[in-house]
Amino acid sequence: RDPEKAEAHAGDTMVSALFTPGGRNCAKLLLETAVDAIEFYRSEFGFYPQPFLSIVPGMEQPAGGFPFATGIVAIHGQEQLDKRSTDWWRWITAHEVGHQYWGESVLEADSPGWLWIALGIYMDREYVRARELEPEIHRRFMKRYLEGVEAGVDTTVERPPEQLLDIDFDHNNIVVHGKGFAIISALESVIGREAFRYIYERCLVEFRGRRLGAHQFQMICEEETGQDLEWFFSQWVRSNRYLAYRTASVEKTQDKGRHITKVQVERLGTLEMPIPVEAR
Secondary structure (H helix, E strand, O other): OOOEEEEEEEOOEEEEEEEOHHHHHHHHHHHHHHHHHHHHHHHHHOOOOOOEEEEEEOOOOOOOEEEEEOOEEEEOOOOOHHHOOHHHHHHHHHHHHHOOOEOOOEEEOOOOOHHHHHHHHHHHHHHHHHOOOOOHHHHHHHHHHHHHHHHOOOOOOOOOHHHHOOOOOOHHHHHHHHHHHHHHHHHHHHHOHHHHHHHHHHHHHHOOOOEEOHHHHHHHHHHHHOOOOHHHHHHHOOOOOOOOEEEEEEEEEEEOOEEEEEEEEEEOOOOOOOOOOOOO
16 A cells, blocks of 8 residues: 655745554654754754655664655654654654754765764754753763773774774664764863854855765864864774763861862773863
8 A cells, every 4th residue: 555645844845754554643743843853953053955855664663763865764663653752753853854964965974974973963962952852862872882881892983994894792873873972072062062063054064965074073173163172083083992080079168157168070981081060
């Protein structure tokens, strides 16, 4: 039987969803979310790169999705709407829409392609935050990376092709998705949100229809911030070092009615970088 089809507009972008009778309710949610996500991304970044978006069914289990081609995304398990939360379905839709920017508009220059994945996750995290969806959705990316660190696997991102062939762990989830997103989140913390967003939007515009790699991205970050960021990229991208700090001690005293608290922060990991410390 031929699939059914529903359509809507996000500005001048035609959005359509193909679905089976059993996936009708899920497709309605995906269609509404895709329109909202496109309008949100357009308001944040100034444009949407494609004239249309088609959402098609994927495999039977609700296990995510993937960018099938330019303007086409597949989302899995649409006939099993109740197996995931509404927030999860909205997130995965926004995530796949984000790949129309990173992956379909701005192309990846490196292998493995961690940069376009990480920048895409950053984009849908902005959507999740703006719409106040479940924050746990993005914590799982960090969790997978940390599980890899705890297991002692080599999480070096930039490696020769012959080394990639010998990898015997879940490199896609631990390194490409997990560590990749951690790198971008750490970079935003180091250079500041305003500078990071400017760089982000510059890359979206300048590399539309072109390939962007980690070394080009580093050069742009250095150019825009006026900083030498080799210390950051060499540790995060080109090494197996990991970030771990802890509060080692807290001393509380009083002096003439004043409360004084002294906090000692200790580095446990092998990666060095400035860590924001907030007192409340």
